[in-house]
Amino acid sequence: MDLDRSQNSDRETIESILRDAGLRPTRQRMALGRLLFAGDDRHITAELLHAEVTSEGEHVSLATVYNTLHQFRRAGLLREIAIESNKTYFDTNTSNHNHFLIEPDGELMDIQSDCISIDGLPEPPEGMRISHIDVVVRLVRED
Amino acid sequence: MDLDRSQNSDRETIESILRDAGLRPTRQRMALGRLLFAGDDRHITAELLHAEVTSEGEHVSLATVYNTLHQFRRAGLLREIAIESNKTYFDTNTSNHNHFLIEPDGELMDIQSDCISIDGLPEPPEGMRISHIDVVVRLVRED
DNA sequence: ATTTGTGCAAATCGTTTGCATCTGA
DNA sequence: TCAGATGCAAACGATTTGCACAAAT
Numbered sequence: 001m002d003l004d005r006s007q008n009s010d011r012e013t014i015e016s017i018l019r020d021a022g023l024r025p026t027r028q029r030m031a032l033g034r035l036l037f038a039g040d041d042r043h044i045t046a047e048l049l050h051a052e053v054t055s056e057g058e059h060v061s062l063a064t065v066y067n068t069l070h071q072f073r074r075a076g077l078l079r080e081i082a083i084e085s086n087k088t089y090f091d092t093n094t095s096n097h098n099h100f101l102i103e104p105d106g107e108l109m110d111i112q113s114d115c116i117s118i119d120g121l122p123e124p125p126e127g128m129r130i131s132h133i134d135v136v137v138r139l140v141r142e143d
Numbered sequence: 144m145d146l147d148r149s150q151n152s153d154r155e156t157i158e159s160i161l162r163d164a165g166l167r168p169t170r171q172r173m174a175l176g177r178l179l180f181a182g183d184d185r186h187i188t189a190e191l192l193h194a195e196v197t198s199e200g201e202h203v204s205l206a207t208v209y210n211t212l213h214q215f216r217r218a219g220l221l222r223e224i225a226i227e228s229n230k231t232y233f234d235t236n237t238s239n240h241n242h243f244l245i246e247p248d249g250e251l252m253d254i255q256s257d258c259i260s261i262d263g264l265p266e267p268p269e270g271m272r273i274s275h276i277d278v279v280v281r282l283v284r285e286d
Numbered sequence: 287a288t289t290t291g292t293g294c295a296a297a298t299c300g301t302t303t304g305c306a307t308c309t310g311a
Numbered sequence: 312t313c314a315g316a317t318g319c320a321a322a323c324g325a326t327t328t329g330c331a332c333a334a335a336t
Contacts, residue, residue: 024310026316046301061318066301068316082279084225086300086326100267103274115265120258121280124243128282131246135278136225137264139271167335169291189326204293209326211291229301229325 014038021075031058032068036078041093043081043108081108082134098135111137157181164218174201175211179221184236186224186251224251225277241278254280 014033018025025033031053036042050065060068069090072078081089083101089108096113116135124130157176161168174196179185193208203211212233215221224232226244232251241259243252259278267273 024315026310028317059318063302063319064317080227082225082227084223084231086229086231088227088300102271109268111265115263117262118278119260119262122254122258124280124282125252127285128245129285130280131283132281133278134281135261135276137267137273138275138277139267140274142270142272167290169334171292190324202293206294206327207292231326 017077021072021077023071023075027058028060028064029068029071031056031060032065032072036072036092041091041110043089043091045087045089047087083108083136096132098137100137100139103138103140111135160220164215164220166214166218170201171203171207172211172214174199174203175208176215179215179235184234184253186232186234188230188232190230226251226279239275241280243280243282246281246283254278 014030014037015025017037018029018033023029032049035049035052035056036044046062046066046069049069050060050062053060053065069078069088073080073090076094078090078092079094081091081099083089083099083106085106091108093110098111098113098116100109100111101107102109118133118135121130157173157180158168160180161172161176166172175192178192178195178199179187189205189209189212192212193203193205196203196208212221212231216223216233219237221233221235222237224234224242226232226242226249228249236253238256240256241254243254244250245252261276261278264273
């Protein structure tokens with residue numbers, strides 16, 4: 001289930017998101033959390049987030065951005081997106097959903113999961129179970 | 144469509160695969176091509192392929208392995224696999240199919256595409272068309 | 287002969303880590 | 312107070328690149 005993010009812009013909500021995840025609401029995490037969890041769902045990289053927080057006048061070191069993104073992911077606040085890229089993309093939408101990938105520029109768009117159904121999956125091998133299914137629909141510009 | 148690889152082990156077949164792709168059949172490309180296109184479909188990284196070709200006693204520099212893998216991909220002989228990993232994986236099976244990903248060790252298994260059907264995809268945005276759909280089914284060991 | 291490919295080492299890029307310092311509970 | 316968090320710079324691993332040399336048509 002997705003959180004209602006309509007009011008996430010205020011400090012208190014971000015703070016409780018962090019506390020609920022067992023993370024101390026430090027200045028850096030609050031700043032990053034506000035960028036990530038307030039407003040719409042986002043697809044973002046560490047470098048990009050670092051640039052954003054910096055342009056707000058907040059100082060957060062790049063290493064801390066990396067560390068924080070992984071902490072958020074471990075806490076279930078972010079999900080890593082599987083696309084072929086040398087960079088790691090994180091998605092603030094942790095509910096089941098899938099992606100359109102605009103090939104030429106690498107831009108991502110959400111596809112709501114309830115649209116999509118997958119049939120005919122073979123049984124997983126003995127002793128394994130499906131944890132999650134990722135669907136990436138690659139788009140190219142029509143010529 | 145998949146090539147019949149049952150006889151790809153001989154020089155002539157590899158050579159014609161390369162020529163058809165517009166690539167000169169150099170010693171290095173032949174050695175890599177034989178490893179990739181003879182026998183079963185494979186999921187491989189540059190480092191791994193370099194280790195293989197080296198252990199055969201052939202000398203191909205790592206840079207050439209990287210360059211060659213990308214040439215093969217551009218020629219449509221390989222496909223890059225979309226998984227979240229710091230390494231780039233290539234698939235010698237360029238037909239439409241999908242993957243099981245064994246989470247703990249990152250191992251990949253093919254799922255034949257004709258098993259799977261995807262319903263309920265929304266229309267792509269104006270001026271875009273679907274080039275390819277990747278499905279990755281993540282597996283974890285049952286506890 | 288001319289184009290194309292290769293090897294090597296250095297450069298680059300994204301990311302992680304070690305460690306001294308600082309901060310929140 | 313003191314575990315936990317951060318910053319910095321150095322380390323790292325995967326990949327790319329520049330350029331002199333070699334091989335293919």
